[in-house]
Amino acid sequence: MSHQAQDFSLFRSGEVIPQALIDSQAFRSCFTYTDTQGTSSSWLTTCFVENLIFGTCNINKDANSFKTSNFSLKNPRSRxxxxxxxxxxSFYNKTWVKYLGVESSFQGDENLSFFDLSTAEAPVDKLFKPVIAALKSSALPCTLILDHPELYFLTNQCSINEFMSQxxxxxxxxxxxxxxxADANLIDLNETDSSTITHRQTEFLTKLYHRSQGIISIRPLETGRADDVTGTITVSKGSISFEDEAKNLETNxxxxxxxxxxEGFVKVFFR
Structure with missing residues (x-):
């Protein structure tokens, strides 16, 4: 099977994250990207971090062809x-040093902040306090990446409404x-027992989808992995439209x- 590599974009303009979205003073966007067993979205997280900071995208490139730009960690497009x-x-450190060209001590840089809440037990109304403080103190536009937040409310006593309000x-x-x-065994709109993991994750995803401008679904091949294909990416419009300065943007x-x-390099092809 042979495919021609293509540039990956989320918007009709051909961009991953447009400057107009970053610079908007009145509008804040929400994008949801989902994965399942047999796939991982960590490479897409790396793509987003690179694009938000440098304006580049390592997809269909390798470490030796890293594209430099006028932006840097000291002068990013977005914090x-x-x-x-x-x-x-530590999970991201090696990858980001390799693909983003940042120093291994980057986590001390205010323009690329990392909060490890993988073992967090704080009540939900206090959970994000340091994160909120970091966002409020920034002089630059900010973009927040939430990495699998469902692991908090699936293991702690917290209602989905409380979590969504945060x-x-x-x-x-x-x-x-x-x-x-978004594994199939976690999603069931007919589940009525509100205490089950399936009900809680279904409720979370449903409410998250209904406040998103775009949804990205990463899935394995239905026929299993091929030598030259790991899986599929589907980019869909969300339920909420773009407004204010971002009103002319359109999800691709x-x-x-x-x-x-x-080696961990990612290549993307039109299906």
Missing amino acids: VVIVSFLHGI ISYINSLANVLVSTF EQQYLYLVNK
Whole structure:
């Protein structure tokens, strides 16, 4: 099977994250990207971090062809704040040093902040206090990446409405990208027992989808992994439209095939 590599974009303009979205003073966006068992969205998180800071995208490139730009960690397009409920900083550290060209001590840089909440037990009304403080203190536009936040409310006594209210407040301060699981055994609209993991994750995803401008679904091949294809990426419009300075933006609805090779490089192809 042979495919021609394509540039990956979320918007009709051909961009991953447009400058107009970053610069908007009145509008804050929310994008949701989901993965399942057999796939991982961590490479897409790396893509977002690179694009938000440098304006470049390492997809269909390798480490030796890293594209430089006029932006840097000291002068980024957007400050990036990552809140992970799944991974510690060591998980991303090696990848980001390799693909983003940042120093291994980057986590001390205010323009690329990392909060490890993988073992967090604080009540939900206090959970995001340091994150909110970081967003409020920033002189630069901010983008927040939430890495699998469902792992908090699935293991703690917290209602989905309480958790969503925190996300809504954070979204009023910054653009938000949320990665979350969407395995078939976690999603069932007919589940009536509100105490089950399936009911809680279904409720969370439903409410998250209904406040998103775009949805990205990463899935394995239905026929299993091929040597030259790892899975599919589907980009869809969300339920909420773009407004104010971002009103002319349009989600690029598209389906791609993607390959993550042994070295961790990602290539994307039109399906």
